[in-house]
Amino acid sequence: MRSEASLHRPPRRPWAWLWVFAASQGLVVAVWWAIGWRWGLPLLLASHLAVVWGTLRPGSRLFSPVLSRLPGGARTVWLTIDDGPSADTGAILDLLDAHGAKATFFLVGARALARPDAVREIVRRGHGIGNHSFDHPSAWFWALPPAAMRAQVDRAQAALATTAGAPPRWFRAVVGMANPFVGPALARHGLTRVAWSARGFDAVEPDPDRVLARIERQLRPGAIVLLHEGARHGRNPETLARVLQRLDALDYRAVLPDEPDVRA
Ligand SMILES: [Zn+2]
Structure with missing residues (x-):
């Protein structure tokens, strides 16, 4: 083990x-x-x-190591929810509780500063947090030069340490694209980059059934599932509800990778 x-x-x-x-x-x-x-x-x-x-390529290891799935054959998955905190966070936390599921929230630093109570509530309910940049520059993150990349990671790390009480240990690149300057920025904070192995494009796809169908096709023991909150179409909580029901039906447990029984 x-x-x-x-x-x-x-x-x-x-x-x-x-x-x-x-x-x-x-x-x-x-x-x-x-x-x-x-x-x-x-x-x-x-x-x-x-x-x-x-x-x-989101899972590329060319410039820095990345975790794309959990090892071991247990019927567990790691739910990762990007782009919060948002107006959806409360509903999402209630859904996770109702299913006894745990998730890691990859939070945007500026949004954490705007909703510090939501960050504290995520931690209080036993979920994990990760660094997902300071202000989520979707169009340019892949092309950021070294100093700008470092600022994105540093400032988010500081914002999350303040609001959550401790700095995160996980990082997810914006849109999943990590250029050669991401690695040096992460090394300063001991951050590990996390990609995913199952996603349904729920940031842009409003139909929960379509999102679920895509995710289900990629579902395996140890899958890292990418979900979002706060999308403009407003249906992220509905999608999560469908995903959680499906995981229950398929006998998968949503756990954090830090829990000792993940690979039991
Ligand atoms: Zn994002």
């Missing part, structure tokens, strides 16, 4: 990619010089495509 500590994998050498990338560009120059552009140019494009691919 693995120890709980093994799930927490903050980046240990967050700048290692820089040396690999520098070496690859040295190779490109050497090849271009020795053989010519017919080999040099494709090599250059391939090395840059690798950076783009490693940034845009």
Whole structure:
């Protein structure tokens, strides 16, 4: 059995990619010089495509470690609820209680400062919290330079430590895209990046049945389920209710990864 500590994998050498990338560009120059552009140019494009691919793919480990599912074969799932706190938080907490389910809320720092009572209530009811940036720059998070990325993580960490009473240990990238500068920002706080293995696009999809159908297709023991709160269509709590009913019917338990019986 693995120890709980093994799930927490903050980046240990967050700048290692820089040396690999520098070496690859040295190779490109050497090849271009020795053989010519017919080999040099494709090599250059391939090395840059690798950076783009490693940034845009949510489960990519190219630049920093990421947790995409829980190990072990127990019929447990980790519910992760992004983008709060919001006007939905109270209803969501009541639904989780009604089903005896636990979840981790990946909170946006500025929204936590605006609704500190909601953050405290999440913690009081035994749920987990994670860092989901300071102000959720959806369009540009993937392209943020090092200082801006660090500010997003630092400021959210401070806001959540203040409102929740302790800093989070989990981080989720905005829209799931983590560029090479996310790792160094996380390493400063011992944060572990979390992706997901099941999602139904409930941030934009209003129909709970469609969301549930998508999630159910990806449901496995140890699945990390991505859900949202506060979407404009207003149906996130309804969707969560359907997901929780389905998990009960399929005999899955929604637990936090820090609980010792997760992989029993
Ligand atoms: Zn988000």
